[in-house]
Amino acid sequence: MAKNIGPIQFTGKLGDISGRSTSFGNILQTPGGFKGERIKTEDRYIKTRQLNSEFSRCAKISSVLYKSLGWHLKTIPDTYVYGHIQGRICAIKECDEQSPKGEKTVARGLATQKGQLLLRDFSFNRKRDMTPALMISARFFLDEGRLFLRQFDVSRAVSPKGAKHLGLQLVLLRLDTETPAVAVALSEMVFMPLDSERKDIVLQAALPEGEGTLIGLLYAGFCGEDHGELFWRRDWRNSLGVVG
Template identity: 50%
Template sequence: MAKNTGLIKFTGKLGNLSARETQYGNIISTPGGFNGDRIRTEERYEATRQLGTEFGRCSKIASQLYSTLTFYLQTLPHPHMYGYIQSLITNIKGCDANSPKGERSFGIGLQTEQGRKMLHHFSFNPKRNLQSVMMQQYDVGLETGKLVLPGFNIQKISFPKSARKLGLQLVLLRLDTETPICRMETSTLFLISPNDENTTIRLEACVPEGKGVLIALLYFGFCSETNGEVYFLKHPKNVLEVVGFL
């Protein structure tokens, strides 16, 4: 596969060449690739089949997280969010050193110290985390579905010119990694303006029922409000971060 940098560009087929327009430019390739039947049956491709099985399971989990969190993710700046989430799930799966290849799982990987470190304080905005935008301590009670930000100082927050308010929301996920199914509950959205006084913020959400890992996230997003309707900006300082799990 090659990128066409010349003056003559085309799309479709020309002889044994195929070309298409992508975000990276005009790409030219020749026919090829693996034979599907050989990959499914030949012993030499056993490792490929094993990796494919694991990748498929990770993709289903990533899809659940992506679809469940779409409202928040669309306000973050990352252009390839699904791939970013898929990478997290795959890397945690790789921490499963006890299962044979082809059977390694995200759920077992998350039980390891290394896997837990990857998820702990994971920010869905790779260029910002809560510490960098909020500089505020918080206390999380996963069993009760509560998060407290004591003495929240809005003066420490740098507001974008287009934002009139900051929205804070606790998001609780119950992720069954075997099904996989993801259930979500959220707190009431807490809105604060740049001139508001320091206050203790308490966010509370129902704990999702079911089995699987319980993940708590805090959403920090800049927004405006018109006639009671809240409109979130897609801004580089918006953050959705894992603040606890069990």
């Protein structure tokens, strides 16, 4: 598969070449049916089949995560956010050092210290992670679904021009990597004017039901104001990061 960077671009078929327009540009590729059948059946491609099997499981987990956080991720202008999620999921899967190739799982990867660290410091925003600055003096009680931001200082958030408020929300996920499935619970959104003084903030969410790993995320997004009405800004400074 190749990406067309020249002036001549097309969609459809031209001989053995197919062109299609995507959010990443004009993509050109040739049919791969024969090789695809060989990969499925020939012994020489057994390692490829093993990698494909693991990659497929990671893709399903990444997909349910991405869909469950659709609204929050739409406020972050990143075309590659799905690939960013999948890259981290695959990295966690690789922490499963006990299973043979083709049988490594995200669940066993998360059972390791390295896998937990990869999840704990993950930010869905590739270019800017505001979460550590916002979590200064914070206490997170995961089993109670409560995030306490002590004397929260809104000036820690570097705001875009024209923003008037910062919205804060606790997002709790119950991630079942075997099904895979995601259950989500949200706290109420707290809006802070950017000229606010420091104050205590408590974000409380119900614990999601179901099986799997419980994960806490902090969402922080900027809002503008028009005739007294708030509207969300789609900006790189918005963040969604794991806090526990």
